[in-house]
Amino acid sequence: VASPRPERLSINTATLRKQWTLSDIISGCARRGIRMISPWRDQVAATGVKETARRLRDSGVGLSGYWSRGLFPGVDRQARRLALDDNRRAVDEALSLGAPCLALVVGGLARDPDGRTTSKDLAGAREMVRDGIGELLDYARPAGMTLAIEPMHPMYAAERSCVNTMAHANDLCDELAPGSNSGLGIAVDVYHVWWDPELRAQIERAGGHAGRLATYQLSDWLVPTTDLALDRGMMGDGVIELPLIRSWVEAAGYDGPHEVEIYSERNWWQRDPDEVLSFCIERHQSVC
């Protein structure tokens, strides 16, 4: 398999969040010739949307996506309304920053206002996610902002996202936004989906005419993995067949960014951030 084109590389800002501010990340990427980042909303909020837009413009760095914790499920109508309002603001921010899509971590089981999981109703959470995305689409589509559903690993079903397979994400797209390029897509993160025996078929379903492959994210699954959330590996250090999955998304027509997103409390968050970027650049070429 040929190496990916270097200019596809994008750095999700979670990868360097412990070492650098968003401004540092933008200038650090620009120095290394990395032309795209994919920021998390809280990191943008810390810098400010306008200031972030200015720094991106000044440094010639663009966005490959904008990441938000959508968290649609809520314990009552009021909680869901607040979540929807917040999601609409995320759409506005994504527009201000010129992001090609707003990627959604849709939320798990409903939580009370203190953040405690108080519900076991998984099917109900999934309905709230469907309804919430549908309502947000009514806002995002006329504004021209594509929403991207991220199917997350089943180990996050309770706390982060109750959409846990590509098939489920495809089903949601079929239901809420049928047809091609309908303003709703899927964020494919190899970390979340590598284990799925249906992965190839569901990537094919999302690609081609459907045009749902909104973005593609890279990291690796370590053996052993010591933490459910914060022990992702650098590409090549784990067991995910990265060239194989890339061949599937490319065969499905995807030719967009490759976002590196690594949460790593014990390793990469402890390292010099310039060294982390060097690894991202080198491994993107050598093992992805």
Place this chain on the structure above:
Amino acid sequence: VASPRPERLSINTATLRKQWTLSDIISGCARRGIRMISPWRDQVAATGVKETARRLRDSGVGLSGYWSRGLFPGVDRQARRLALDDNRRAVDEALSLGAPCLALVVGGLARDPDGRTTSKDLAGAREMVRDGIGELLDYARPAGMTLAIEPMHPMYAAERSCVNTMAHANDLCDELAPGSNSGLGIAVDVYHVWWDPELRAQIERAGGHAGRLATYQLSDWLVPTTDLALDRGMMGDGVIELPLIRSWVEAAGYDGPHEVEIYSERNWWQRDPDEVLSFCIERHQSVC
């Protein structure tokens, strides 16, 4: 929903493995009126198969299943042959102990002889699992021992089992043992499958005429979960809708044992084992 019949309760021996020997577990369960256990193979080996059979007989405790790490994938033909030989011995032991089924943890990616994961070939591992189960069936079926495939949570795909959904387990049954009551079934553990949006449909598919629901296991998914392997919860302490899933397996015709299997380094393995059994008995009645 009506409480389950108390006599369905079975204790998987992993639940008390840190506090008690297998002999202790057998006598402890007998004292509490629990008539079934489901032992892990290594715990039986520590006591000896004959001695275990004698103690079971003397105490009037039966088996609801026998659990083995089948680990079919191997780095070469020799490794797979050794694994198959070992699996055949597990069938013999299950027969000696009068177990109704041999449940298989089928293995993840192939490992070298030192136990290191040296392969990333997930599709290849799945083929080795299919072929290995097929070969073991040729041995187990004439002997009258049902094999049960356990689909395990996707977070175990690399290290423990590359069969991660009920759909995959059903597909394997269709391919290797079509027809009803064909000697190959599925072990449904709520901990592994609760998140699956296809769960109800795949339980229906496994039940009824297919007759594949070999055993049913209980524990709970804690929020938060602090360890991938050893932080399972007591039923009722987590977020799994236990009565709902039981209603599905019962609607599919299952009326067998309810095995409690809790790996819990930080809580239940630290407690007095008699207290753990009290919780198992009470929670089985009140929340399952």
